[in-house]
Amino acid sequence: MSTSGTASGSTPPAGGSGTTPGAAQRLMANPRFRRAAKFTLAALVTTLIATLIPLIVVWIQSMFNKSDTEPLDVTVSYGYRHNEPACGGEWLFPKRRNPPKPGNNEVISTWAHQANGIDLYETDLILNIQGSNSDAVNIQRIRVTDLKRTPLPNGVIGGTPGCGAKGDVRTFHSFLGEPLPRVLELNPKTLEYAKSDTLSYFVTSDKTEKFLIFAYMQKADFAADQVCTCVLQWKLAIDWTYHGQEGTTVVDDQGAPFQTADGTWSPQKSFLWTGQLTGWATYQEWEKEN
Template sequence: MLATLGTLSALPGDGRPSDSVDVGGSAQSATAAPRTTGSSPSPTPDAGSTTITEHATAAPSARPTRVSPAPDASPNGGEASKPASGVPLAWTVGSQVWALGCSHDYVIDKPPSQVPPPPPEQDAGPWASAQGAVHGRETNVEISVQGRSSTAVVLTALRVRVVGRAAPLSGTAYAMDQGCGGSLSRRHFAVDLDKDRPVAHSVAGNDAGTPIPAVSLPYRVSSSDPEVLLVTARTETCACDWYLELDWSSQGRTGTVRIDDRGRPFRTSGIKGLPRYWYGSENGERQWVPTGD
């Protein structure tokens, strides 16, 4: 009996065991020791413990940092959308363009007997490449520009960069025709490559006999509202290598695109003093004939 009374006096005031204390009371933090057993699951961390884990430096998380997709990649494996930092313009460039569709000169370092008949304008590129031909006196560059979306893009400036200047090339000038009539409905710019600082000036055009006044930049383009620019660069005194820069602005962003001949500068050479031929009839045969210029 004395042993029993001693045991009861060691219990809390109401005689209950200590593990029955309310977990919400202060007694747990002050006197209660946590009980663990092999069958009890580990507690799930709450939002607070997650925040602490993310800021811990002892063991970095294995989960990679999420980044924006690359311009040519799509998170779903499909076609990627254009990034906001991309150029909002699409353009094509053609440099084998003849005045009014039929008049142009090339400088070729071959005698007339080794030069084939002139091609139609649409085949001028392969023909000129095969002959090693260089634009004589002028180069016409046609630039078709439009936006990639319905959002307007403003073309703000067109600049000329001359990167090479030498004496005109030797050889023979071959005229593609004696001249012809036609129409010109593009936005037309003229460049004098003989100037120390060539500038692209807007000039008037013609559409089936109706004059088109010169309209200076800026122009506005979109996917449904393209523009066609025709730049005519001329020289009498040099063999010039050059390219163009087109400035744009859209939704608070600005940029510049380079317009060149597939990664190379355009080349234009003067023809003053060179023998000049056109393809005509002589003694009943079609052949290269001196123009008498």
């Protein structure tokens, strides 16, 4: 008796019928199925990335509180004792034979700068520093930047008698004539300078700091050696950290550099303001009366 096909005594492979594993393998081996599976996976990954990226960006922005404005608001006023009149300011008024008439204005730094006056020998500034929101900004350093020399113009000197300075704000001194001028805090009790220019003052929108800056041409008043016969132009830079990020805010004279002049002038070209009734007088005339 002849036989054909599979012998009746054979057994199918383990795991079920003999056709299921073979079909799965053939399906996985099918190029169309593999391409479709890859496309589906790629689409899922693309959708996931497109969903997560905006969320990550929003989270980063919220963490660092990014905005188009700097975290510091800084305003500048001039002259120690809050720019009060008759308080020791001196200015060079270029291309003039006599100081300008103040009219009804007080003879103070604000008026002098508006009349094109250049600070003579020193520039006194008050920086009011405030945070732009409730998050703390750490002020780490104040330094002189963009320092350069320009020719000294011809002109006349106008000034006011001295009056001393108030001690109710943090006071800093800088000597512009040094090779690398630093801005150092002055201890009000010991009258000694800090050894380092590193600071650690915090400001917010509700907590402000007021810094009084004396920028001198040289350390010794009326020193024999001049720094230069020139005008020093300069700006201030405030280094800070905010939410772990470092930044710098540049402070200047409404977009222009601060200016401090050094030189010598004859007594005939130096005037003091003696009041609205008597006006400008030469130093020699003032000394006779005082």
